Amino acid sequence: MKNELALYIHVPFCLAKCHYCDFVSYTYSDEAAGRWAVAVKQELALWARLPVCSGRTLATIYIGGGTPSLLPAETLGSVLTAVRRNFAVYPAAEITLEANPGTVEPDKLTEWRRLGVNRLSVGVQSLEEKHLRFLGRRHTAQQAEETVQAARAAGFANIGVDLIYGIPGLGGREWADTLRRVMDWPVTHLSAYALTVEQDTPLGRLVAAGRVILPDEDEVADQYELLLEVVPAAGLKQYEIANFARPGHSCRHNLNYWLGGEYLGVGPAAWSYLAGHRFANPAEPADYMGLVASGTTSFHLAAPLEPREELVEALLMGLRLRRGIDLAAFQQRYGVDLLADYRPVISRYVRLGLLEMVGGFLRLTGRGLLLSNAVLRELV
Ligand code: SF4
Numbered sequence: 001m002k003n004e005l006a007l008y009i010h011v012p013f014c015l016a017k018c019h020y021c022d023f024v025s026y027t028y029s030d031e032a033a034g035r036w037a038v039a040v041k042q043e044l045a046l047w048a049r050l051p052v053c054s055g056r057t058l059a060t061i062y063i064g065g066g067t068p069s070l071l072p073a074e075t076l077g078s079v080l081t082a083v084r085r086n087f088a089v090y091p092a093a094e095i096t097l098e099a100n101p102g103t104v105e106p107d108k109l110t111e112w113r114r115l116g117v118n119r120l121s122v123g124v125q126s127l128e129e130k131h132l133r134f135l136g137r138r139h140t141a142q143q144a145e146e147t148v149q150a151a152r153a154a155g156f157a158n159i160g161v162d163l164i165y166g167i168p169g170l171g172g173r174e175w176a177d178t179l180r181r182v183m184d185w186p187v188t189h190l191s192a193y194a195l196t197v198e199q200d201t202p203l204g205r206l207v208a209a210g211r212v213i214l215p216d217e218d219e220v221a222d223q224y225e226l227l228l229e230v231v232p233a234a235g236l237k238q239y240e241i242a243n244f245a246r247p248g249h250s251c252r253h254n255l256n257y258w259l260g261g262e263y264l265g266v267g268p269a270a271w272s273y274l275a276g277h278r279f280a281n282p283a284e285p286a287d288y289m290g291l292v293a294s295g296t297t298s299f300h301l302a303a304p305l306e307p308r309e310e311l312v313e314a315l316l317m318g319l320r321l322r323r324g325i326d327l328a329a330f331q332q333r334y335g336v337d338l339l340a341d342y343r344p345v346i347s348r349y350v351r352l353g354l355l356e357m358v359g360g361f362l363r364l365t366g367r368g369l370l371l372s373n374a375v376l377r378e379l380v
Contacts, residue, residue, distance in 0.1 A: 010267030019136035024269035048086035060253035069099035073111035102139035109154035160189030183234035324363025
């Protein structure tokens with residue numbers, strides 16, 4: 001529905017930086033979190049007055065980071081109160097909070113429920129202590145399980161877990177064992193991503209210096225195949241390249257991204273997509289706070305996307321979904337007949353068994369999933 005909007009709130013604080021991470025995050029302090037909350041509340045009020053947002057109803061709210069679970073409950077509560085003061089929120093809105101093991105005390109879980117948070121996304125990443133240390137995570141596997149179990153005991157019925165594979169030294173048996181153990185927990189959702197090495201990170205520097213050797217592509221592909229085997233067998237259906245859910249528990253907020261829906265992002269470095277503009281807030285807290293204090297939003301600084309940019313992005317996002325791209329809806333929205341306009345490349349991939357047509361949808365085949373990076377790259 002046109003009136004619906006998704007809201008992303010970026011919490012740019014962590015206990016310490018993980019070795020592989022290039023997200024925008026700073027070391028947590030109560031003082032910095034307090035200043036962040038003041039600015040986010042001001043930003044929400046600015047957006048609510050702009051025609052592009054006013055009168056719209058939030059269908060999903062995603063509090064991501066960073067490590068949002070570090071925030072004191074009263075700080076988070078004051079931000080969510082500001083959200084509700086400035087925007088209507090559907091009673092059944094999905095409200096997700098990202099939580100890292102080791103930062104979740106039982107009374108925080110109760111407070112989050114009281115504040116309306118109804119979905120937790122827990123950053124587990126690995127169940128091997130050596131890999132947690134390699135990644136620079138500040139928690140143990142046991143803390144990860146305790147977090148999930150405590151969340152369930154506190155009444156959370158929708159709990160997602162994030163895992164990473166393709167870690168140097170991770171064997172197929174260990175990976176399958178990790179997946180099976182996590183599937184025994186009360187989880188409704190799993191996101192699993194291959195480790196990516198970003199240049200400007202401690203891991204990136206170790207790889208560049210030859211001190212860490214990454215697993216080869218075949219090994220990573222084998223781990224992805226294990227994922228496709230073990231997780232659906234436990235009852236979580238794949239709905240996106242890297243995402244699996246029990247029936248009715250797909251992440252509605254992320255589905256909105258993949259389906260090309262509009263969203264508003266608040267907080268430093270948060271991205272928005274509104275009225276054909278895609279733009280980000282300044283990443284540096286001082287720049288971000290300066291922008292908000294001046295009474296302006298990043299929307300004023302953004303140029304509209306070129307039609308081709310929107311189309312390419314819709315194509316890339318749509319093919320990530322297991323159901324694929326609804327060709328009729330795509331043509332209606334972007335004025336492009338994909339099968340006609342991209343005939344040579346689509347026909348080639350269909351012949352190679354990497355793309356297929358299923359009831360008016362164009363999607364990756366099972367084999368196409370394994371080679372999705374290459375297919376998506378060539379399509380654009
Ligand atoms: S907890 Fe998440 S956001 Fe924070 S440093 Fe680690 S990976 Fe990055």
